[in-house]
Each structure stands twice: as structure tokens, then as C-alpha cells.
Amino acid sequence: MPHFQHSSETYYNRELSLLDFNRRVLAQALDSSLPLLERLNFLIIFSRNLDEFFEIRIAGLMKQRDLNAIARTPDAIPTEVVLDELSQVIHDTVAQQYQTLNHAVLPALQSEGIRFIQFKDILEKHRAWISHYFSKEVQPVLTPISLDPSHPFPRLVNKSLNFIVSLEGKDAFGRAIEMAIVPAPRSLPRLIKMPVEVEGSAETQIFLTAIIQQHINDLFPGMKATGCYAFRVTRNADLVLAEDVDDLAVALKDELSSRRFGRAVRLEIEDDCPQSIIDYLLDEFDLSEQELYRIDGPINLSRLSTSFNRPELKYPVYTPIIPKVFRKQTAIFDVLKTQDVLLHHPFDSFQPVINLLREAAKDPQVLAIKQTLYRSGPDSDIVQVLAEAARNGKEVTAVIELRARFDEESNITVANILQEAGAVVVYGIVGYKTHAKMILIVRRENNQLLRYAHLGTGNYHAGNARMYTDYGLMTTHPDICEDVHRMFQELTGMGKMAKLKALLHAPFTLHTELLKLIEQEVVAAQAGKYARIIVKVNALTEPQLIAALYRASQAGVRVDLIIRSICCLIPQVKGMSENIHVRSIVGRFLEHTRVYYFEHAGEKRLYCASADWMGRNLFSRVETCFPILESRLKKRIMKDGLLNYLDDNQNAWEMQSHGQWEKVVVEAGAEPQNAQKYLIAQKISTV
Known part of the structure; x- marks a missing residue:
């Protein structure tokens, strides 16, 4: 196959595409038809996904920028431009996340008797219990660190919760200390259940941040805390191992210790923090305003992950079925x-x-x-x-x-x-x-x-x-x-290399054989035969496969792609990809199956695989791709695992020709179709 030269017109940037997926996850929290605690859970999942996005993807881009390295990506967009666009989108999305939390999810939870108490929510009736809990459970394990010539800025662990405190007065040694850092020990829970007799509800939790902020003056006797602001720094957490290591386990242990203190890539801080303190922290972490996120609410929403015995606010319980x-x-x-x-x-x-x-x-x-x-x-x-x-x-x-x-x-x-x-x-x-x-x-x-x-x-x-x-x-x-x-x-x-009879395997035969299978559909279409490709994977980024799919579309092959997260192919472009449809399913379960279907002149070849259609899977990993040979199993996967998802109009999003995603809506007169609900109902019917 001749080399295909990609550009931003034919290859959607992978970092922007991954961020698009995380925005589809966040959209679930906005869906009022979902159970309330599940909406909260999607906010939590979004937070965790965004953490990893910064630790790996943003960190990699910042490293390229700092080294003045030219990113050789197929879309040919300069690293600085990508970082600028990502920053703008992420800032807008984080604002939407907290808007959803503060004005939709938390009020709805409170109406159901579930409450999270932040510093601003503390009432007089809470103070005595908070004071007792602080003195007995929190204060003994806190270590305030003053910032002065003999106490330089501490080395803070990746994603750890910390407070920066502004101070007035002099300490026991007569020093006029203006600022201090108070790390929140990882041994302490971030949410503490309040007694029923204090709050009047069995499902009220208070943030550790609120307890510490309420009693921050107790940590600095004789001085006055004029401000206390929670913050968190995210660091580069990618591991790089040399190819010639003598012992992989030993080398990995050494690298794991460094992951906690990688280069800072994001600063999150409470939005009422004065600019002078923010500037101080940005300078300390060598970050710019672009990497700063002012947070209107709890920093790190993944800490909201807690168990509530409220089945009516969750998805109906489903117990997987033994065949x-x-x-x-x-x-x-x-x-x-x-x-x-x-x-x-x-x-x-x-x-x-x-x-x-x-x-x-x-x-x-x-x-x-x-x-x-x-x-x-x-x-x-x-x-x-x-x-x-x-x-x-x-x-x-x-x-x-x-x-x-x-x-x-x-x-x-x-x-x-x-x-x-x-x-x-x-x-x-x-x-x-x-x-x-x-x-x-x-x-x-x-x-x-x-x-x-x-x-x-x-x-x-x-x-x-x-x-x-x-x-x-x-x-x-x-x-x-x-x-x-x-x-x-x-x-x-x-x-x-092992010569295999039935399996395709990376990094040896899988990529080459996939290109051949796509080309065979092209040849069939050019001969006037019915040709079809259906691919369900987590991500599609490999440039040659994308070029081959464009060629298939131009030849008249019907191509349906069910891509959970990253999709660098741009569908529905006249003259290039008008026969390609791309959809993503975001629902109760994380879609993770990898299935490849080729019409193959009526032979209907179907494979399951461990590999996504990404360069790393096809060239840098050992992967298996196995054929489904029994016709009954092939039909089952085709019906339940592919066509069922192509019919979904409840959890489905479709990618547009401009690279953006739109939620599929139920057309007038059409029946609602939810692929995952269908499979649950189908399994329950067999019991």
C-alpha cells in the first residue's frame, strides 16, 4: 500500500480526542435520567481520568515543549498549539464539572438526606464535635512546616493534599513567619462520617479539609492564620526504563520512587486564594497560569467515592450469570x-x-x-x-x-x-x-x-x-x-518469530494482516460485491490503518467503527470517508471488548483481540488476535457485541466530520435501544 501523508485534515489529534472521551464521561453526570449516586460516580471517574491525562499525556507534551522537541505526530500540529487548545478546553470542562457538582448533584443528594460538609457549611452545632475530633484524631499527626530560610519549600508528593497558610505575628523563637505549608497525612481519611446526634442524619460526611481549616490557628500558637487554602500539585508520573537493564524488577522499583516527585504539570487550588499566594506557588512549581486550576469546591473529587446503602439511588443490582x-x-x-x-x-x-x-x-x-x-x-x-x-x-x-x-x-x-x-x-x-x-x-x-x-x-x-x-x-x-x-x-x-496457524499476533503479523483484510474488502467492493468492516476497539490511532480505512470508504466499503475513547480517523468527509460511521458507547459498564469483523466475500471473518488499533499495541506490545471459528459463537458476537451496539440510541455518541461528538437522540417513533440493558435482560432471561 502506498504511503499516505496525513495532516490535520485527515488525522484528528489524539490528545484532543482522548479529552473528548473524558467529556463524554462527564456528560453522564449531567444526565438527570441516571440514578443520582451514579451521576456522582461519573464525576469521580472524570476526575480520575483527568488526573491520569495530566500525569501522562499533558506531562509528555510539556516535556516536548521544554526540550524544544518537534512532535512527529500525523496531524502535524505544533506541541505549543496543542497545549494551548487542551488548556482552554480543560479549564472550561473543569468549570462545568464543578458547576454540575455544586448546582445539580450535591443539592439533589442533600434532598435525599446525603450531605457533604465543606468549610463554608460548618454550623454552630458542628463545632464542638469538630473540635474534639481535631484534637484527638487530626492534630497529633499533622506537621506544619514554616517557610523561612531554614525551612525551604517541602518536597510534596504527587497529588497529595496540602494547605498553604498565611500568618501574622511571631513564633516561639521570635521569628516573623509569613507562610507555612501543612501537608494532610495520607493516613487520614479525606471524608469523615459525622455522628447522627450531631448532624441529625446518618449519611452526612465532613471533609478533612474543613476540619483542618476550622482549627488551623491551633497549629500556630501565638500567631494568627489570616488564610488557609487547600491545594494539590499533579506531577509527571510516566516511567521510562532503559532497554539494557540487568534486572527489570529492580530497575522498576527504583523508577517507582521517582514517580512521586516528577516534574509538576498542574496546580489546583481553592478559588478564593489571593493571587500573591498563587503566584508564589506557581513560581515554586515552575508553572504558568495555563497550568493553574482555581477550584470552586473540593479538590480531587475522587475522594467523594464512598459507599451509601441507598440502592434506589444506584443502578439496579446485577449479578453476572453463570452460563x-x-x-x-x-x-x-x-x-x-x-x-x-x-x-x-x-x-x-x-x-x-x-x-x-x-x-x-x-x-x-x-x-x-x-x-x-x-x-x-x-x-x-x-x-x-x-x-x-x-x-x-x-x-x-x-x-x-x-x-x-x-x-x-x-x-x-x-x-x-x-x-x-x-x-x-x-x-x-x-x-x-x-x-x-x-x-x-x-x-x-x-x-x-x-x-x-x-x-x-x-x-x-x-x-x-x-x-x-x-x-x-x-x-x-x-x-x-x-x-x-x-x-x-x-x-x-x-x-x-513463532509461525502461527490460527492466531494473529503483535508485534509480528497483526498489523500486516489487518491491512490485508481491509484491502480484501476494497477489492471486493471494486468488483461490485458487498463489502463491510465493523471494528469495536477502545482506540484507533494507527496512521496506516486509518489510511487503509479511508481507501476502503472511497472504494464503497461500508465501515462501522465503535470506538470507546480515542479516534484519530475523521468520518463523514465527502470524497474521503463518507462511508465510515464512528460511534462511542458510554454507559453503566466500561466498553472494553476488541472485535474485528470483515465480510470477506461472504465468509464473514470475525476476530476478538487484546489489541486496540494503536501503534503501541501493534508494534510495541505482545498481543493476541484470535478467530471465532464456531458459527454459533460468531453469530452471537455479531448480534450481541456489534449490531446491538450499532442500534444503541441511549448511550451512543456519533463523531461528526469536524471531529466533534454529538449524542444520538431517539428519533420520533423509534424504540429506545440500550445495548448494555439489552444484554442484562437477555442474560437474566436465561436463569
């Missing part, structure tokens, strides 16, 4: 010998995956278990079962990706647990993250070694499996199992 085939007292191995099983989480329970490993750990006929782990956690059932299998004498091999962002420390702990149990732990390939989701079990049956495999689109994490939509395939198909075996050999040993 019928596993409800009988039949061994999972016996089931899989007769058929492939497809799990669609969270509508299907994740328990069969755990049970498969649990059976394997105890089965005397099982000789070996191999598994990739990207995000699992040391307390997960899967890690405990793998450790048990190793103690039971099974040959357990775990390929653990230590560099899964923000889970690095947890993954080091997982590695230690499994190594102590006797498992072989491999950290994958330096320079290539192991993002594939694979389990392989080797079992002796009738004097033969048989293989059982599980392949998935999502992580082996039971918590995620209740909140993310993902597919998992359990199979004994010989070619697939042989390919999984070869991929494990590739990950743990040395040698040439």
Missing part, C-alpha cells in the same frame, strides 16, 4: 472437550475462568499451567490458585507484565507470591509490554497430552470483569492451542 453449560456438576474439562465456550463479561460471570484454573490446580492429570498476567492484584483468586497449583507440583509459568501503568508495584508483589510458591515467573520481553491475555493448561488424557486454552480481550482481574465489557474464549481447538503454546515459548525462551 447454562457450566451450571451442571460437570467438570469444565469435560464441557470444553465437546464445545467452545464464549464468555461475555460482565453479563457472564468471570467465575468459570477462576474455576477452570481451580480445577486444573487440583486435577492430578494436569501437568502444566501457563498464564499471562497484566493486571490481577496480589489478593486475586487467580493469583492464589496459581500459587496453590505450584505448591501442588504443577509446572506453573506466569508471564507477568511488571510495567502495566500504575499497577507496577502490585505486579511486583504478585511475582514474589508466585515465585515463593514455586512457579516460574517471567517478565516478558524488555521493550515490549506483554498485553496478551492467555491461559494454557496441559492435561494427560488416555496417554495423550491435550491442551485447553482461554483467550480474552480483557485482563485477568475479577473486579474489572464486573465493570468492563470483555470477551473470553475457552477452547480445545488444536490449531489455537498449538499457537498459544508457541506464543508462550516465544515469551519465555529465545528463537525466531
